[in-house]
Structures are given as C-alpha cells and as structure tokens.
Amino acid sequence: MTGSPFMGSKEIPPARVLTSFNYPRHRILSSSMAVTAEEIASAKRAAGYLAADMVEDGTVIGLGTGSTVFYMIEHLSGRIREEGLSIAGVPTSYQTAMRAREYGVPLTTLDDNPVLDLAIDGADQIDPQFRMIKGRGAALTREKCVAAAAFRFVVVADEAKIVPRLSGIVPVETIPFATKTAMAQLRGLSCRPFIREAVKKDGPVITDNGNFIVDCHFDEIADPAALEEAMAIIPGVVESGLFTRFSRNTTIIIGNEKKCKVLTSADVVP
Ligand code: 5RP
Numbered sequence: 001m002t003g004s005p006f007m008g009s010k011e012i013p014p015a016r017v018l019t020s021f022n023y024p025r026h027r028i029l030s031s032s033m034a035v036t037a038e039e040i041a042s043a044k045r046a047a048g049y050l051a052a053d054m055v056e057d058g059t060v061i062g063l064g065t066g067s068t069v070f071y072m073i074e075h076l077s078g079r080i081r082e083e084g085l086s087i088a089g090v091p092t093s094y095q096t097a098m099r100a101r102e103y104g105v106p107l108t109t110l111d112d113n114p115v116l117d118l119a120i121d122g123a124d125q126i127d128p129q130f131r132m133i134k135g136r137g138a139a140l141t142r143e144k145c146v147a148a149a150a151f152r153f154v155v156v157a158d159e160a161k162i163v164p165r166l167s168g169i170v171p172v173e174t175i176p177f178a179t180k181t182a183m184a185q186l187r188g189l190s191c192r193p194f195i196r197e198a199v200k201k202d203g204p205v206i207t208d209n210g211n212f213i214v215d216c217h218f219d220e221i222a223d224p225a226a227l228e229e230a231m232a233i234i235p236g237v238v239e240s241g242l243f244t245r246f247s248r249n250t251t252i253i254i255g256n257e258k259k260c261k262v263l264t265s266a267d268v269v270p
Helices: 037-053 067-083 094-102 140-148 176-187 224-232
Strands: 060-063 088-091 116-121 150-157 168-174 191-195 212-218 237-240 250-254 261-263
Touching: 037 067, 037 150, 037 250, 060 067, 060 140, 067 094, 067 116, 067 150, 088 094, 116 140, 140 150, 140 168, 140 237, 168 176, 168 224, 176 191, 176 212, 224 237
Parallel strands: 060 088, 060 116, 116 150, 150 250
Antiparallel strands: 168 212, 168 237, 191 212, 250 261
C-alpha cells in the first residue's frame, strides 16, 4: 500500500507542483493566509489520494481531468501495484489517458462500460449546493458525460475552489461551424463570450472532440441551473461547464495536508 496521509501509514514525499495552468481562479479562502503553490499542490494531492483510497476492487471508474485527478491516478497506480487492485478507468481527455497509461492504470471506454461505479474529477468552483463550474482544461463535455454515467461522483478540490456563489468564467464547448452564431446567443444571456486562444499553438484551443471553447465572462450568475439549461439549447453549443445537477450521490473532498474535509449530499445547503 502506498503511504497516504489519511491512513497514518508511512510518510510521503512533498507533492510535485502540478498547477502550471494559466487560468483565472476565484479564490475565496476561509482564512486570509497567503497560499503558496506548494500548499495548493499538497492540498490537491491529499484530496486526490483520499479519492483513490475510495476506489473499490473490481470497479469501473471515470477518470476526470486536471492536476488534482493526476494525484489520484498516481496513488491509484500505487494501489494497483501494491494491493493488486483490479479496476478499469474511462478517461475524460487525451491528457488523462496518457497519464493513466504512463502510471499503469488500465483503461476502458464508455462504449464497453456505459455504467460506471464511480467518477472522480476536479472542479474550478463549487458552491454550497454542490453546483460547479468546470472546463478550465477544456474537457468539460467528456467530464459531464462520464459523471452522468456514474452511480457516484467524487469531486476533488483544494479549498480555493469552494465559493459562496458561482461567478466569473463559464467555459462552453461549441462546434466551429456555428461558434459565431452561438456567441451571439450567449451574449443574450448577459455575458461577454471570447473564443479561448491556445498558448502553444496559433489560434483557438481545439478540444479533444475537435471543437472550440468559448469562455463566457459573467458579472454574476443568479440562477446557475437556469443558465445551464439556457446554454444547452443554443444551436452549436455542445456542452457548458456548468454542472448543476450533480448534488445527489456526490462527495466533495476538500484537500488538506493534515486532514481532508469530506462533504456528502447530506451537506448540500438547500
Ligand atoms: C478540466 C477541469 C478540471 O477538473 C478543473 O479545471 C480542475 O483542475 P485542477 O484539478 O487542475 O485544479 O474541469 O476541464
């Protein structure tokens, strides 16, 4: 068994910082302490490791995308090697598939396993009703499909992701053919939409599905569920990064190096 901060076993090395993403955060922390990249990495690793400890033998799980999920894969890989855990994962992105292969985590597909025991993923913002914004990594469509296919959804996050209300950027995946018309309709939902530009490529980010990402900037999101629905019916929109229907059978793990906080659906604020 690899060391895990939750099992009081052997010590684990400091977390590698996997936070090299250039994406605006809405950090509303419960304390006014400055948070370093190392502290965030440790919190993410603690959440990821605890989620990996929740995976049961013989199950098929969804593997989300992002740095927190990467820590989960790291620990899952240790359990596969050391405990002989037998699992298969459906990756939500090429990046996750590559990471899982590198770490010896067996992969499968939604075609072969349309019903999953568990899905584990990160989030960009989580409100008290367990409504979320996802999609910083442009994997939101596959992430939503995989989360919806699972009996149980475990969200791994550092404390900065916990917000009193969702706000700011909602990523939306659009087909290139209708991106401009979709943007015109998105503007009608009181946001400022921008096509996401790639960093190490000229032009737009192309998702794993061959589409664009439109980042919709909101001053406020009064009704996230209504907004998710309104976005979903726009022709050319594939999916939005609003996840407002996952409060049931959902566990939120808020990472902390000393002790993670685990919230279940019973903690959802009505
Ligand atoms: C990718 C996502 C990620 O799950 C989300 O951005 C969290 O990432 P990280 O764990 O790196 O903070 O939605 O599309």
